[in-house]
Amino acid sequence: MVVNPQYLDKENLAQIQSLFKQNKELPSIHLHSFFELNFYGKILEEISSLSFKKEKDPLTHSYSAANIPRLLSSFFSSSEFKDFLFSVGGKRLSVIGGRLFSFSWKEYTVLHDTNVDKPGYDLIIDCTDDWDDSFGGSLIYVPGTGEYTSIPYRGNSLTIVQRKKGVQKFIKYVNTHAGKKKRIFFLGNLK
Amino acid sequence: MNDSLSSWIPSSYLKETSLVALKKSFQNNTPFPHLNLQNFFREEKIKKIGEALHQETFFPKNSDLFQFHQTNDFKGSRNKVIIGLRTFLCSPEFVDFMQKITGLTLRSTIIDLHATLYRDTDYLLCHDDQLEGRKIAFMIYLSMLTKKDGGSLQLLSSKNKKPDSVVKEIYPCYNSFVFFKVSPTSFHAVDEVIGNIPRLAMGGWLHGR
Numbered sequence: 580m581v582v583n584p585q586y587l588d589k590e591n592l593a594q595i596q597s598l599f600k601q602n603k604e605l606p607s608i609h610l611h612s613f614f615e616l617n618f619y620g621k622i623l624e625e626i627s628s629l630s631f632k633k634e635k636d637p638l639t640h641s642y643s644a645a646n647i648p649r650l651l652s653s654f655f656s657s658s659e660f661k662d663f664l665f666s667v668g669g670k671r672l673s674v675i676g677g678r679l680f681s682f683s684w685k686e687y688t689v690l691h692d693t694n695v696d697k698p699g700y701d702l703i704i705d706c707t708d709d710w711d712d713s714f715g716g717s718l719i720y721v722p723g724t725g726e727y728t729s730i731p732y733r734g735n736s737l738t739i740v741q742r743k744k745g746v747q748k749f750i751k752y753v754n755t756h757a758g759k760k761k762r763i764f765f766l767g768n769l770k
Numbered sequence: 771m772n773d774s775l776s777s778w779i780p781s782s783y784l785k786e787t788s789l790v791a792l793k794k795s796f797q798n799n800t801p802f803p804h805l806n807l808q809n810f811f812r813e814e815k816i817k818k819i820g821e822a823l824h825q826e827t828f829f830p831k832n833s834d835l836f837q838f839h840q841t842n843d844f845k846g847s848r849n850k851v852i853i854g855l856r857t858f859l860c861s862p863e864f865v866d867f868m869q870k871i872t873g874l875t876l877r878s879t880i881i882d883l884h885a886t887l888y889r890d891t892d893y894l895l896c897h898d899d900q901l902e903g904r905k906i907a908f909m910i911y912l913s914m915l916t917k918k919d920g921g922s923l924q925l926l927s928s929k930n931k932k933p934d935s936v937v938k939e940i941y942p943c944y945n946s947f948v949f950f951k952v953s954p955t956s957f958h959a960v961d962e963v964i965g966n967i968p969r970l971a972m973g974g975w976l977h978g979r
Contacts, residue, residue, distance in 0.1 A: 637896035637926060637933040637957065685962070689834040689895060715891070719834070749834040754891035755920075755964050 581618040582659060586610060592666040599667055599739065604722050606741040608667060609730065613704070613737040622650050626706055626763060631681050640688040642750070643681040651704065651765055664769065667739060674702060677767020680750075682716050683760070687752040690721065696747055700769035701740045707762045708734035714757035718764075720748045732762065739769070774863045778815055783807065784867070792871045796951075801927040801937050804950035805871065808943060810910070815855075816945045820912050822851035823970060828887045836894040838960075839887040856883050859974070868976060872951060874905050880977045888921055888969035894960035896926060896933050899952045905978035907956070908949035911942035912970040920964040923948060926957040933957035942969055 585591055599608040614622070631643035654660055655674040664672040703718065710716065710732050718730040723745030730738055742748075753762065775784055782788060796805045811819070826849065828839035844852050858864055860881035869876050880903075888894075899907050915921040922939035931954060939961070940948055950956055952975070963969050 637959070687834070687895060713891075721834075751834070752837070752893055752895065752962075754893070754962055756891065 580659065581615055581654060582663065583612050583615060586613065586663065587659075589666075592663075595667055596669060599741075604743070605720055605728050605746065607720075607728075607730075607739060609736060609738045611733055611736050614735055616735075618650070619735045622648060623706060623708075625650050626679065629679065631679075638689070639691045639694055641686045642688065643683075643686075645679045645681070647677055647679060647765065647767070664739075668700070668741075668769070672700060672769040675768050675770045677702065677765055679706075679763065679765050682750055682753050682762040684753050684755060684757050686750075687715075688750045690747050690749050696742055698742055698744050698746070701738075701742060701748070702765075702767045702769050703730065703736075703738040703740070704765040705733055705736045705738070706764055707732050709760055710762055711756070714753060714760065714762075715751045716753040716757065716762040717751045718748060718766075719751060720746060722746050774858070774861060775867060778811055778858055778864075779867075780809065780812060783810070789867075789870045793873065796871050797873070801925050802951060802953060802956050803872070804925065804948065806940050806943075807947045809945050810947035811945055813945075816910075816912070818851045819855055819910070819972070820970075822849045823885050823912065823972070825849060826852070826885060828885070834895075835897065836892075838892040838894065839889075841885045844883045844885075855972075856881065859883065860976075865976065868906065868949075872906060872949075874951070875979045876905055877977045877979050881974055882977075883972065883974040885970065885972045888960065888963045890963055890965060892960075892969075893962040896924075896957055896959040898954060898956050899958070899975070900954060900956075901975075903977040904952045904975040906949050906976040907952050908947065908974060908976065909942075910972040911944060911946045911948070912972070913942050913968060914944045915942045915963070915967055915969055917941065918964070919967050919969075920961050921967075921969040922961045924959045924961055925950070926959070928955040928957055931955055942971060 625648045629645040631645045633643050635641040720728045796803050826841045831840050862878045865876050865878040922941045924936040925938040926933040927937045
């Protein structure tokens with residue numbers, strides 16, 4: 580078992596499902612301390628051995644990306660995770676694609692006409708342990724109308740966001756106060 | 771020499787020979803036509819403009835593309851100094867001066883004019899400024915920043931009509947007037963300001979006929 584047992588408890592799962600649906604415009608759930616510490620430590624270890632590749636188009640994005648860590652890939656195909664997703668989303672969902680992203684000073688994404696998300700579910704596994712809001716780097720969801728929603732950063736957290744029609748997202752520019760720190764997270768889609 | 775022009779701009783910029791040289795520089799500058807004119811306004815004028823801006827309200831602007839403070843368009847300003855500057859910048863005399871340098875056909879009486887204030891960590895990411903009618907983008911700097919302070923106006927080269935890399939950085943210099951030709955490839959950005967020197971500037975666009 581690699582998931583924090585409190586997220587496998589039936590009563591808790593029922594509560595998580597109801598919380599997920601509470602925000603009608605942007606159904607989402609953000610779970611802290613998601614993995615058992617030992618497993619999370621191993622994920623971080625694997626991440627530190629991965630090679631990230633810089634990708635940049637000044638008009639739309641600047642970041643580094645790496646393929647999904649092997650440990651996360653196996654976890655996504657486990658029955659433990661599939662059952663968890665079923666309990667939260669109320670239907671069978673699988674991880675389809677996704678990559679590990681790293682944002683450091685001067686990196687960002689912007690909303691752009693050429694890069695429009697179709698409705699669906701995002702899965703975010705945050706691996707950023709040493710970060711502060713003042714550094715920028717927030718993952719921000721923008722509904723067609725209404726307020727921006729910033730996803731709280733926290734290492735070892737799992738976030739699921741249901742993007743309805745017109746909902747887009749961007750990563751706020753990382754400023755000089757980040758120094759050499761990096762904002763690292765897995766971002767994938769569920770279907 | 772035109773009285774209206776010479777009351778705002780030093781006579782050294784207004785000689786026919788200066789205009790010919792400026793036109794040549796504007797067209798030859800890379801990655802796209804631009805000019806950076808130092809000590810552009812007469813000292814007493816720029817001093818009053820700086821003082822007037824301190825009376826204006828700057829509103830926070832924050833999005834995926836930028837973070838800074840900006841005034842409303844000065845079309846509705848009640849400040850006499852700012853109204854005076856705005857009237858001058860879209861006067862037939864000044865527009866004619868700009869036409870001679872840029873070779874573009876510009877409209878007098880129509881202008882966009884506002885002021886921006888960038889503080890620590892504020893920035894503006896790469897974009898092209900294209901919007902119907904805009905021919906010339908201009909900035910009047912009221913601060914002095916150097917490399918360690920960030921805040922440069924970055925001009926990017928382009929490849930296949932897409933921005934490629936920063937090839938020129940213009941650091942704000944008090945009383946400099948910087949302008950460039952707006953085109954589908956006039957890609958530019960404002961580098962993040964680092965530290966406690968506020969970057970105060972006026973900016974806007976001249977329109978075409």
